Amino acid sequence: xxxxxxxxxxxxxxxxxxxxxxxxxxxxxxxxxxxxxxxxxxxxxxxxxxxxxxxxxxxxxxxxxxxxxxxxxxxxxxxxxxxxxxxxxxxxxxxxxxxxxxxxxxxxxxxxxxxxxxxxxxxxxxxxxxxxxxxxxxxxxxxxxxxxxxxxxxxxxxxxxxxxxxxxxxxxxxxxxxxxxxx
Ligand SMILES: Nc1nc2c(ncn2[C@@H]2O[C@H](COP(=O)(O)OP(=O)(O)OP(=O)(O)O)[C@@H](O)[C@H]2O)c(=O)[nH]1
Ligand SMILES: [Zn+2]
Numbered sequence: 448x449x450x451x452x453x454x455x456x457x458x459x460x461x462x463x464x465x466x467x468x469x470x471x472x473x474x475x476x477x478x479x480x481x482x483x484x485x486x487x488x489x490x491x492x493x494x495x496x497x498x499x500x501x502x503x504x505x506x507x508x509x510x511x512x513x514x515x516x517x518x519x520x521x522x523x524x525x526x527x528x529x530x531x532x533x534x535x536x537x538x539x540x541x542x543x544x545x546x547x548x549x550x551x552x553x554x555x556x557x558x559x560x561x562x563x564x565x566x567x568x569x570x571x572x573x574x575x576x577x578x579x580x581x582x583x584x585x586x587x588x589x590x591x592x593x594x595x596x597x598x599x600x601x602x603x604x605x606x607x608x609x610x611x612x613x614x615x616x617x618x619x620x621x622x623x624x625x626x627x628x629x630x
Pocket of ligand 1: 523562563
């Protein structure tokens with residue numbers, strides 16, 4: 448199938464000095480288009496559809512932590528991958544979220560062009576919005592290929608970003624509980 452995105456990638460191959468008509472590249476524009484549509488599929492999703500009503504009543508008001516959620520995103524500056532782990536905590540206020548939805552929320556925002564700081568913020572606000580939690584904390588630790596395979600070429604640098612909202616921002620004890628559970 449030739450759509451306008453694969454036609455553009457065919458032109459990219461030409462501009463890079465390649466021959467898009469050579470055998471190994473014949474299907475490449477369509478493959479790249481398909482891959483990029485998947486990697487940016489978060490633009491086609493909405494928080495409401497993704498959560499699908501999986502918010503449940505609970506009297507448990509202790510911190511919930513979902514840790515080590517792996518994610519892959521694309522930096523908005525170079526469109527190169529950055530990838531790592533995300534830890535989410537929230538303190539419920541009568542409602543808890545289906546556990547898988549935490550990971551789905553991470554994927555929805557990761558599958559857009561991002562910077563890590565904004566990705567972290569968007570995940571935190573989404574968790575807060577769907578649960579009405581008293582506090583939300585999100586920590587992301589990632590490595591950026593734009594810092595590794597080009598540019599400054601640092602292979603071991605990793606970046607940690609965090610967002611703390613509500614009780615997790617105000618209470619040092621709540622924050623330390625979260626940190627002790629994920630580090
Ligand atoms: N804060 C932040 N910066 C990022 C992220 N991803 C990439 N960057 C940075 O965005 C910056 C873009 O800088 P520019 O000087 O405009 O671009 P560049 O010439 O390609 O920069 P170098 O990467 O230093 O070669 C770089 O410092 C990248 O490391 C991110 O998630 N958060
Ligand atoms: Zn980048």
